[in-house]
Amino acid sequence: MSAIYTSPAGERELNRHYRRALESWPVPADHLRIPTGQGETFVLACGPQDAPPVLLLHGSGANAAAWSADITELVRHARVYAVDVIGEPGLSAPSRPPLDSDAHARWLKEVLDGLGLASTAVVGMSFGGWLALDLATRYPKQVRRLGLLCPGGLGRQRTEKILLNMALRVFGAWGRRRSVQAMTGLSATEAHSTLESVERTFTHFRPRTEGLPRFSDQALGRLTMPVLAIVGERDAMFDSRQSTRRLRALVPHATVTFLPGTGHAILGQGATIAAFLDA
Numbered sequence: 555m556s557a558i559y560t561s562p563a564g565e566r567e568l569n570r571h572y573r574r575a576l577e578s579w580p581v582p583a584d585h586l587r588i589p590t591g592q593g594e595t596f597v598l599a600c601g602p603q604d605a606p607p608v609l610l611l612h613g614s615g616a617n618a619a620a621w622s623a624d625i626t627e628l629v630r631h632a633r634v635y636a637v638d639v640i641g642e643p644g645l646s647a648p649s650r651p652p653l654d655s656d657a658h659a660r661w662l663k664e665v666l667d668g669l670g671l672a673s674t675a676v677v678g679m680s681f682g683g684w685l686a687l688d689l690a691t692r693y694p695k696q697v698r699r700l701g702l703l704c705p706g707g708l709g710r711q712r713t714e715k716i717l718l719n720m721a722l723r724v725f726g727a728w729g730r731r732r733s734v735q736a737m738t739g740l741s742a743t744e745a746h747s748t749l750e751s752v753e754r755t756f757t758h759f760r761p762r763t764e765g766l767p768r769f770s771d772q773a774l775g776r777l778t779m780p781v782l783a784i785v786g787e788r789d790a791m792f793d794s795r796q797s798t799r800r801l802r803a804l805v806p807h808a809t810v811t812f813l814p815g816t817g818h819a820i821l822g823q824g825a826t827i828a829a830f831l832d833a
Contacts, residue, residue, distance in 0.1 A: 556648040557760070558641060564758025568643050571754065575619040580626050586635075588668035592661045593647025596638040597669070601629030606698075607671050608831055609662075610636040613680030613704075614762060615755050617644030620679070624824030631832045635669055637662075639682065643759045654767050658685055659692040666696060675831050677701035680791065680818065684766050691773040701827055702783040703820045706766040708774075709796030712789075738819035748819070774804040781808035782830040784823060786816030 559565035576585070576598070583600035598618045608628065612620040618636035621628070628634050638644030640651075640661060651657030662685065666674065673696050678686030683705025690697040738752060783801055785794035794812065801808050809830070813820065 558643070558648045558650070560758050560760060568755060568758050569645075571751075572617055572619060572644065575622065579619075580622060581629050586669070588665050590647075590661050590664040590668070592640050592649040592651060592657070592664075595640065595647065595661075595665050595668075596645035597665070598636040599634070599669075600625065600636075601633045603633055605629075605631060605633045606675065606831070607669075608632045608634055608675040608677060608699075609666070609671075610634060611639060611676065611678035611682030611685050612636075612642070613678075613682050614642065615752065615759055617642060623821065624827065627824035627828045628831070631828060632675070635671075635674075637665060639685065641762065643755055650762060653762075653764060656692055659689045662689045663693055663696065672696070673698045675699035675701070677703070677827055677831075678705065679703035679820070681706055681762075681766070683707070687769055687774075687777075690779065691769060691776050694776050694778065697779055699831060700777065700779055700781045701830055702781070703823060704785055704789055704792065704794070704818050705783065705797065706792055707769045708800050709793035709798075710768075711765050711792055738817055748821070771800075771804055774800065777805045777808070780830070780833070781805055782811075782827070783808060784811045784813065784820055784826070786818060786820055787812060787814045788817045791818045 556565060559568070579598070581600050583598045586597040586599050588595045588597060610618070610621050612618060617638050621636050625634065625636070638646040640646045640649045651661070675698050676686045676689060678684070680703070683702040684707040686700060686702060687705060687707050690700050738749070783797070785797050787794060798810050798812050801810050
């Protein structure tokens with residue numbers, strides 16, 4: 555059993571659900587396995603092979619299936635590479651190198667090299683947004699455009715809220731559901747299947763618990779490529795107002811969208827992302 559799961563049975567269950575999601579992926583896709591210094595990386599490749607490339611990076615406790623609702627829109631104008639992030643409940647290696655190092659950026663550079671991409675657009679959500687920022691600030695020439703959904707590393711991480719919501723899990727199924735609703739900002743009526751999937755994952759998966767390093771003003775100043783950021787007013791994970799202020803001050807050319815009443819989970823942005831990539 556990999557140490558990132560709570561039990562062998564839990565690992566098998568999550569793997570089974572993920573493989574079912576891959577079988578029902580909305581568009582034809584190639585399943586690629588890229589060797590890297592952190593172990594093998596699984597990538598879903600879809601869309602016209604001669605279209606401009608875009609790398610998709612999901613958040614913590616997820617895998618490439620997080621993009622299934624948006625993929626049909628995205629592949630209309632792009633060659634999409636949806637990566638299973640290492641150390642997360644997908645099909646990539648369980649490796650978890652230190653966050654306060656260049657290890658993740660070097661890993662992604664190896665993935666890009668393995669895909670034959672000298673430069674690409676990159677879109678990331680939450681932890682994937684942090685990974686996208688880390689890559690873009692360390693290797694800016696390789697990131698042609700940068701899309702961020704509720705990204706980490708900009709505004710303050712709301713550690714106290716995260717710990718409080720995680721504590722709800724001791725109350726069994728009811729507590730797990732309430733914890734997931736509080737963390738995502740989704741209600742049971744608007745996103746039942748999403749909540750069910752997240753609840754299942756965090757029943758069997760051990761997420762990383764260390765805080766995400768914040769990017770310095772100097773690092774953010776290296777973002778000269780076009781940038782789109784979408785954040786939610788009621789984000790329980792990150793201080794979205796602070797994220798907005800820092801981006802507008804330090805990356806003045808960025809397009810920053812602040813969604814009133816929206817929590818950490820930002821859904822239904824496929825058309826907006828596609829328009830940004832196609833600009």
